Amino acid sequence: MIGLFAIDAEQRKTAVELSTLLGRDTVVADGAVHQAVHRMWARMGAAVLLMPTGAAVRTIAPMLVQDESSPAVVCVTEGFVVVLAGGSSGGANALADRIAEVLGLTMVQSTGSDNTGDTVLEQLVDQLDATVDGDIQECAAAMLDGEPIRLLNPMGFELPPMPDNVGQNNGARWTIVIDDRLAEPVADGELLRIVPRTLVVGLGASKGVSGDEVTSVLSMLEWDFGLDLRAVRAFASIDLKAREEGVLQALEDWNFWHGQGSVGEDPPQLLTYPADTLSTVDVPNPSPVVQRETGTPSVAEAAALYAAAEMAQGRAVELVVPKAKGANVTVAAARIRP
Structure with missing residues (x-):
């Protein structure tokens, strides 16, 4: 069954017209939209909401679950047919395409997996393997509702198609920043930070080093170089440090405070490499002392660059903290470039 829900009398006329075009398995719901959607939710294969997208998102959000029991959801608003849930697996893309064709509107489809969410922001977070700092649901609702959104992407990440209301909108209530560096708070309005996991941190340490000493130097990445520690994807060192107690203790503490990332995401791991491998990496600061002690002229810089290159899948890497x-x-610290 396809349920049609209209927010006012004018939209109800469109819903009645649409029901005749979609076929017999359609119902134009009576009464307040919110209560009608909740009442019919479990019995529907699809829901078509004729209302602003922000209101539609707030109506369905409490009932969305990550399984096949939720209906496909399409919103018809201001010249567009927008897929809100059940895009590819639930048939909402096909339904939206059909509605757009019969009403002469523009379709905005979902390309994301239903397990990761259908909004463009959720697609972006999944695409960048990112951590989110801020209220992504409220920002997504504002975006869908047509509010102007300011988007800052200083590193030049490739983004999925964005609505026309997203761009360099100074004075917008919401600002989205996509960066692995710390951001200044916005003077007015709300800030959503999307922190992609782009950084590999290389470590060198003396034998018997304490965990506190390692932690203190790691904090320099944030305090002295302005990096967001949630952007760390991995740690790297020479294989001699694979079981160095102070290093392992510091990384365990670090992961507790910074490394949890998104739900279900594994914290950064310590990758180690033999001296022969690290000695092949060109670095800006080789050391003859380190060469004599370890067999490679660099540990921290070489390990960071080598591990980043392994993970980059052909993308460029750069040393952002010598x-x-x-x-x-x-x-x-080495960065994997977009």
């Missing part, structure tokens, strides 16, 4: 030193620890 070797920074504490008493018994060195740290460096």
Whole structure:
């Protein structure tokens, strides 16, 4: 069954017209939309909401579940037919295409998996393997409702198609920042930060180093270089440090505070490489002392660059933090470019 829900008398006329075009298995619901949708939810294969998208999102949000029991949901609003849920697997894309054709409207389809969400912001977070800082549901509702959204993408990540209301909109209530660096708070309005996991941190340490010493030097990435520690994808070092107690303790503490990321996401792991491998990496700060002690002229910089290149799948990598030193620890950070 396809349920049609109209927010006012004018939209109800469109719903009645649409029901005759969609066939016998359609019902134009009576009464308040919110109560009608909730009442009919479990019996519908699809729901068509004739109302602003923000109101539609708020109506269906409490009932969406990540399984096949939810109906496909389409919103008809201001010249567009927008897929809200059940895009590819639930048949909403096909239904929206049919409605757009018969009403002469423009279709905005979903390309995301129903398990990761259908909004463009959820697609973006999944695409970038990112951590979210801010209220993504409220921002998505504002975007769907046509509010102007300011989007800052200083690193130039490839983005899915964005609505026309998203761009360089100064004075917008919502600002979205996509960056692996710390962002200044916005003076007015709401901030949504999308933090892609682009960074690999290389570590070098003396034998017997304490966890506190390693933690102290790792904090330099944030305080001295302005990196968002949630952007760390992996740690890397020489294989001699694979079981260094102080290093392992510091990374365990680090993961507790910074490494949880998105739900179900594994924290960054420590990757280690032999000296022969690290010695092949060109670095800006080789050390003859490190060469004598480890067999490679660089540990932190070389490990960060080598591990990043392994993960980059052909994309460019760059050293964003050259070797920074504490008493018994060195740290460096490489970025996987978009």
